[in-house]
Amino acid sequence: MSTMSMAAALNAALRNRMEADPKVLVMGLDVGKLGGVFRITDGLQKDFGEDRVIDAPLGESGIVGSAVGLAIRGYRPVCEIQFDGFVYPAFDQIVCQLAKFHNRSLGQVKMPVTIRIPYGGGIGAVEHHSESPEAYFAHTAGLKVVTCSNPSDAYWMLRQAIECDDPVIFFEPKRRYWAKGDVDTDARPAPLHKAHVVRPGRDATLVAYGPMVATALDAARAAAEDGSELEVIDLRSLSPIDTDTVVQSVTKTGRLVVVHEASVTLGMGAEIAARVQERAFYSLEAPILRVGGFDTPYPPSRIEEEWLPDVDRILDAVDRALSY
Amino acid sequence: MSTMSMAAALNAALRNRMEADPKVLVMGLDVGKLGGVFRITDGLQKDFGEDRVIDAPLGESGIVGSAVGLAIRGYRPVCEIQFDGFVYPAFDQIVCQLAKFHNRSLGQVKMPVTIRIPYGGGIGAVEHHSESPEAYFAHTAGLKVVTCSNPSDAYWMLRQAIECDDPVIFFEPKRRYWAKGDVDTDARPAPLHKAHVVRPGRDATLVAYGPMVATALDAARAAAEDGSELEVIDLRSLSPIDTDTVVQSVTKTGRLVVVHEASVTLGMGAEIAARVQERAFYSLEAPILRVGGFDTPYPPSRIEEEWLPDVDRILDAVDRALSY
């Protein structure tokens, strides 16, 4: 057990997989000497060489397209997309090739490709550096989509993603990179696609993931002071979704608020609401409410904190849910 | 008033706008002499010339990217994407540029660009020719997304889309191109973003759009024979969504089934379910159910009819909704 930042945990996971399996390669922009703009690949090129930690030419389609080719040849590439807003040039290769290749080959070619994407806002950045594109990928059959909210999950989930024989889009909440936490590298990790109840409660359920888990926990603590016990679920996996865990909680609490940074329309909250209202219809005492980014482009950074869901907006929704 | 196919109606709408406004250009692959693979642009190049009906070099990013540039120069381009599955190379230009440019310029540059996309299955085609990518766009702030289900809407909605000062993704249900219907080119059209109740009913509401409207109507007719009156809503606009019309119907029927070809997870049905359960919570007598494509890649065409929602699958969901 040791205490480390999420960035360090991700680095350790990469290192672990590269040591274990010579087929694991890391590729992306500036992942070599620089160690990535967030230093997640720090030191890897020095230790594993330039042919395993590859500074790619500047093209995201090239990064993912060549990862597909590497996978056909039996490799297990881990691609870094520098920022959320730069994944779109690779969208065609992800949606039409990476996600579909295994199926197209009737299971004869595996696509064990991990695509790491630092995502989300709150770091005061310029345009395209604070987006939350996870719903695009969760809507795409053939992909698995996960996200971590703490160093331990960062470590284990990235290991599991790399070990997985399917393509995994791995979202890293960039504003939580430097928060520290305990990581037990000898533990038995939870299954990759399992949601976690991170705070038990009985009055309402909060579902969050990635960067919003900490915010949801803050909200739950604030609510507790006002006498409401919120159960907080860290979804962890966005595709597949561990609906059972959410439904079980809602069966108990009768109320659900889903929180994410992405624009609310057709965000993950929509899917969770649709599923839960179907599976827990008779348990719901209030409509499922969603707290998300507004249906606008991500705003200039000086007002991002207002645009992003925060404790107040979450509590406002909780109050509304409780008022039914 | 005249009777024409949807293909002819779309052609007439393009012709109407090109005649009215010299800034309207048509561009895409094979839109010139060939008139497009579906002949929607048939004859336009002959009548309006090669500089207004432009056979583009073969690159979708180029098509949309140059449309953005044309819009900056004051033009009003109508782009054709040849098939649904080929829009992804343009995804970056659509999401990061087309959708955001007006906002980035604080409203000083308009993006009156229409992107026509033949979409959906049921035509026995090979891979990438039968997909329903509408949710990706409906999740993207800054775009408007609409789809037509009949020749009259095809005519009017395309005219309105081209007239709109915002980017509109215009989805055309390719398997309905040849179905005929009345078009009154002198009528006063309904607002572009208004949903239509296309069959009144009291027992349950069916929401569909594009290719599935005809299927939903078939289902409603079948249900009527069994004594259930289904209200069918043609959503028409996928962003923004005319939630009021749906809520109003559900307030009356208490039951809602949403139908689309796209994969069910994070498809339009998710958003509609999330909104309606919130706004019509006390009216719902059953959970909102979704009938959509499965969460798999689009299947080989020989089994597409089984994969796609059909009357039986819709009625099965209606039965389940009615059984609550």
Next chain:
Amino acid sequence: MSLHGHVPPEPDLIQLLTPEGIRVEHPDFPLSITDDEITSLYRDLVLVRRFDAEATALQRQGELGLWASCLGQEAAQVGAGRALRSQDMSFPTYREHGVAWCQDVDPVTLLGMFRGVSLGGWNPNENNFNLYTIVLGAQTLHAVGYAMGVVRDGAVGSGEKDRDTAVLAFFGDGASSQGDVNEAFIWAAAANLPVVFYCQNNQWAISEAVERQSRVPLFQRASGFGFPGVRVDGNDVLACLAVSRQALDEARSGQGPTLIEAYTYRMGAHTTSDDPTRYRLTDELETWRLRDPIERVRAYLVREAGVGQDFFDALDAESEALAERIREACRTLTDPGPLSPFDHVYAEQTDELAAQRAGYVDYLNSFEGAGH
């Protein structure tokens, strides 16, 4: 000086067999080949054409949903295909039936996706022939990644004949305009990868003539990225073979990528759904008929190699037998089951999709005897 003053001359095609069937030499691409070998190439050309014609016929009969014919491009494909060694990997578009043939892929295998019973479904690593890729240009980046793997595996420049590996990536004149193809050039050049890019310029991208894509010959594109490009008579199987061999050899030995432009012609429609009379003149077709890739080899074999009528008769019979076999086999390609879409979405099935499948099973079962 005017920046725009210089107009480069149109290049000569590399040709080793004229349309009249005369064997000529090219100083840069010597080819020592026996008449037996030419006969064997001829056989491939004829069988590919016959198979292709049969597929077109099967489409007309409703047995296939679509067919993308390679009529007219047989030499470009067989020349390239026969230059591959068994360890090499090829990345086709959707039209390289002639390459598939050379890689020993059963033609019937190719029919599945056109019939609509699969999305491809073969194993690319079985015959080193990648799955057909419909999204234009995407496969060129896959070729690049595969080649990166080849290099890392030490399978370039080792000097071992059966180890050193090249990758052959196909694309069309139209696809040359896609960002992906150009990124593939950049990657291959920057890392000196063993990729041979093989552009079949068949003059058309559906209805768009190649002039829509480029005002200079496509092979020239390569020089701007820093690797050699060459234009070959794509209807001359000997030239295609010689140039492909050379480029693949240089790739295997570590000299990096090459772009080959095989200058050819799509004699048929784009696919069986297309109507080329809307956009091109029959004159053009006539001109290209005179350059038919098969006729010239036959002329050579008859006139120069003394191949007798027996051989041609036997080959006719073999062609018909092949067509017959394909026809039969096509009809027996059965539809996949309704649950098959769930089978291979993931290598590690998710509980979620398994549940969706189970729900669908229940639904299907509900019809048993339900009178629906």
Next chain:
Amino acid sequence: MSLHGHVPPEPDLIQLLTPEGIRVEHPDFPLSITDDEITSLYRDLVLVRRFDAEATALQRQGELGLWASCLGQEAAQVGAGRALRSQDMSFPTYREHGVAWCQDVDPVTLLGMFRGVSLGGWNPNENNFNLYTIVLGAQTLHAVGYAMGVVRDGAVGSGEKDRDTAVLAFFGDGASSQGDVNEAFIWAAAANLPVVFYCQNNQWAISEAVERQSRVPLFQRASGFGFPGVRVDGNDVLACLAVSRQALDEARSGQGPTLIEAYTYRMGAHTTSDDPTRYRLTDELETWRLRDPIERVRAYLVREAGVGQDFFDALDAESEALAERIREACRTLTDPGPLSPFDHVYAEQTDELAAQRAGYVDYLNSFEGAGH
């Protein structure tokens, strides 16, 4: 023949003013320019550098969230910017502060997005200077589309000086690897558009040296697409001006696109967030300091044009005044209101978004006096 035999020689840079400040002639790019004009170019270079330094300082002081400095690239930018006519349109990346300056865009305008109070927010059609584009290469296709519009407007090759219009598209050495940039080349070449592509090869794309992107000089890329490419000393403002003028003239007169590679150096960090010591040696910086784009003009002015200390003193004062004004103005760039994100999503606001905005207004109002 070996396909890979031929290695083209490295080209000479086009240069009109040596690093030592000696005026030289280039046979292909004559430039008749007065010392007054050179003095005025010098003023631009100095003011741009001062403004850029002030922005970097403002970032350090926390007034900006980020700054992408153009230190070292002033000549490449001012040379190109001063070649534009008022009807021409320019499409920058995010680093062309020197071009903005030449286009009379108030430097303070540029600060908004780096401060985080806007996403750009200026009107591209006001100064014919497009919004900064952060997604690499995207703007090159916008330039292409704009140029299509120019052609359709009859504003090319008319012979009217104030009518004929060219489009100048900027991108970096790194961005040259993006599909979009290459598609832009294809479109511009195929339709012979009046676009001048201007690549500032500043040797680095964040931590990646230009060799990661290309093994041949980037200007060569153009020839493969069928239009001229030329490499100019990007630290020589006279050469950049002369070559840009020529290329823009030819574009306006209907001769089509040109690629200019301005060979220069990013003297600072990629942005204020970057730490270049992790990936490059200070030696390199020293080499390039000797080629400083401003020093050489000053040397020329002092030695050849007899410009006296008065001028330099006055310019220093002007620089400081500019810096002062920017500093003040930056601090007063106020944050947008919390409702502003809803304002310009659409030209025709949707009921849906209006309702979302109204809900947010109610929410915000709920705090009034609520003690939150």
